[in-house]
Amino acid sequence: MNPLTQLDLSTLRRRRSMKWRHYPDDVLPLWVAEMDTPLAPPIAAALEEAIALGDTGYADIGQLAEAYAAFAKHRFGWWPDPAHCVLAADVAQGVIDVLRVVTEPGDTVLINEPTYPPFRRIIPNADRVLRASPMTRSADGRFRLDLDRLDADLADTAVRAFLLVNPHNPTGTVLTRDELSAVVALCSRHDVRLLSDEIHAPLVYPSEASFVPLLSLPEAQRSIVFVSATKAWNLAGLKASLVIAGAEAVADVRAIPADAAVNAGLLGVLASEAAFRAGGPWLDDLLAGLDHNRTLLDSLLAKHLPGVGYVPPAATFLAWLDCSSLGPDPAARFLEQARVAFTPGPDFGPLGAGFVRLNLATSPEILTEAVARMAKLAEGPTK
Ligand SMILES: Cc1ncc(COP(=O)(O)O)c(C=O)c1O
Secondary structure, eight states, X not given: OOGGGSSOHHHHTTOOSHHHHSSOTTSEEOOSSOOSOOOOHHHHHHHHHHHHHTOOSBOOOTTHHHHHHHHHHHHHSOOOOGGGEEEESOHHHHHHHHHHHHSOTTOEEEEEESOOHHHHHHHHHTTOEEEEEEOEEOTTSOEEOOHHHHXXXXXXXXXXXXXXXXXXXXXXXXXXXXXXXXXXXXXXHTTOEEEEEOTTGGXXXXXXXXXXXXXXXXXXXXXXXXXXXXXXXXXXXXXXXXXXXXXXXXXXXXXXXTHHHHTSBHHHHHHHHHHHHHOHHHHHHHHHHHHHHHHHHHHHHHHHOTTSBOOOOSBSSEEEEEOGGGOSOHHHXXXXXXXXXXXXXXXXXXXXXXXXXXXXXXXXXXXXXXXHHHHHHHHSOOO
């Protein structure tokens, strides 16, 4: 059963999460990375059991690392050692905790642009300098890693860490084993620590790509990765994620102050464990529904808004739309005049000018309505 067609608009409007509360009720919210799905049944059962027990104390990592290891073995053919995992409240916090161990204040942290917006704020807030290494856009409109540019950026001796996001938000790009291997080689040549945010790994479309975990590469064992069930099973408010060290980085993750794990939520741990252990069939249904939506969006745009550039993503429920032909600041105009909310492209850095990020994790009806609203605006006079 498609999880994206289970909740109607009036039910969704009763939600209290950020996606549904931030804008007034006449706005269709297709912005922040939450999904319009009910909980996967094994997750709901785990949470119900915890509530029945009053099991709402401080978080303990429990079997979360083992559950992720089993999931990764089954899905990606790679078994991370649970002894190399530590609990973190969320990926963003895990990244900061690790940067505090592997870099010094004032060091530069490199990240690709377009850049997941919170990283643009939280890395400088942690007294590190953020530097962007732009991705490149091929003639077919796809965004790819620019290895030559990365090489040049990593050569700056101020750069001490490179935070890869794979699969990539907002472009949905998934790196091949060869690309990953090239990144590892560049980082070791320039003596830069390689970190990878793999939060979107469960959301790779099987027809497009296979996900290669960074730590499955023998040469990447100085790296540290960040994983979580919160995107693929919509658990962001419950707060739990894992930091996983390569075999040569275990001491670094053990150097994270133990207090960091206390910020995780026990319900998040229990829900994530259930997701990794028993959420596979639901995830497959979700991926089929998302696959339908990313193709539907392609045909809707081709029909109603042919000037918008869109390449269906290879992973994630995010669509990165080039709306530069529609005039300046498209997200603001879509919001004010069409009453549909996307994440503005410039939030992802200057390269995002003219783009909006659309969240596909909704019903085909809502997606269709959103494109109809966009199209009406594009037809009308520019205010
Ligand atoms: C690439 C990426 N990293 C991290 C996060 C945030 O994860 P968390 O809520 O675990 O900090 C998101 C959320 O959308 C994301 O897309």
